[in-house]
Amino acid sequence: xxxxxHPPVIALWQINLLRVGYxxxxxxxxxxxxxxxxxxxxxxxxxxxxxxxxxGMSLLALxxxxxxxxxxPILLFEVTWxxxxxxxxxxxxxxxGTLDAATREQTGKVxxxxxxxxxxxxxxxxxxxxxxxxxxxxxxSTSRPLPRPSTPVEEGRSxxxxxxxxxxxxxxxxxxxxxxxxxxxxx
Numbered sequence: 788x789x790x791x792x793h794p795p796v797i798a799l800w801q802i803n804l805l806r807v808g809y810x811x812x813x814x815x816x817x818x819x820x821x822x823x824x825x826x827x828x829x830x831x832x833x834x835x836x837x838x839x840x841x842x843g844m845s846l847l848a849l850x851x852x853x854x855x856x857x858x859x860p861i862l863l864f865e866v867t868w869x870x871x872x873x874x875x876x877x878x879x880x881x882x883x884g885t886l887d888a889a890t891r892e893q894t895g896k897v898x899x900x901x902x903x904x905x906x907x908x909x910x911x912x913x914x915x916x917x918x919x920x921x922x923x924x925x926x927x928s929t930s931r932p933l934p935r936p937s938t939p940v941e942e943g944r945s946x947x948x949x950x951x952x953x954x955x956x957x958x959x960x961x962x963x964x965x966x967x968x969x970x971x972x973x974x
Contacts, residue, residue, distance in 0.1 A: 809855065
């Protein structure tokens with residue numbers, strides 16, 4: 788992958804448009820899912836998992852109102868799972884004529900993702916997460932050891948900063964404990 792010299796810039800209007808996406812996603816989930824979290828019949832394992840996941844996503848989406856660019860991955864996650872669901876669940880049922888009422892209703896809810904798709908600054912998203920160089924897996928030069936931090940003794944300073952305080956200093960590989968003799972004698 789090629790390292791970008793200048794990351795793409797997002798205009799203020801695009802950042803504010805992202806906030807619209809966060810309001811649609813976070814606000815919609817808050818209105819419909821938060822009440823279910825506190826007032827519900829016992830859930831099955833799958834239902835409880837989905838409901839808690841969606842409430843958690845709504846909290847992160849609402850955090851996107853404050854940090855729209857930093858929270859962009861939550862919108863990308865939303866787009867990803869909804870497009871996957873449409874392609875793997877709804878489309879095959881529709882194509883073979885077995886689309887039932889429940890799947891049709893769910894498809895209508897999932898299609899709200901069109902708003903999220905419209906507000907994402909795709910050039911920035913692709914440049915940031917698809918074509919930019921990734922974070923390193925190891926240091927650039929594994930043959931050279933990292934420098935050892937210096938200690939007060941090595942720098943010619945006293946390792947004892949206040950009377951009675953003990954401070955350890957590294958000398959080579961030994962650990963030396965330096966005590967203040969005045970405090971030990973009761974002064």
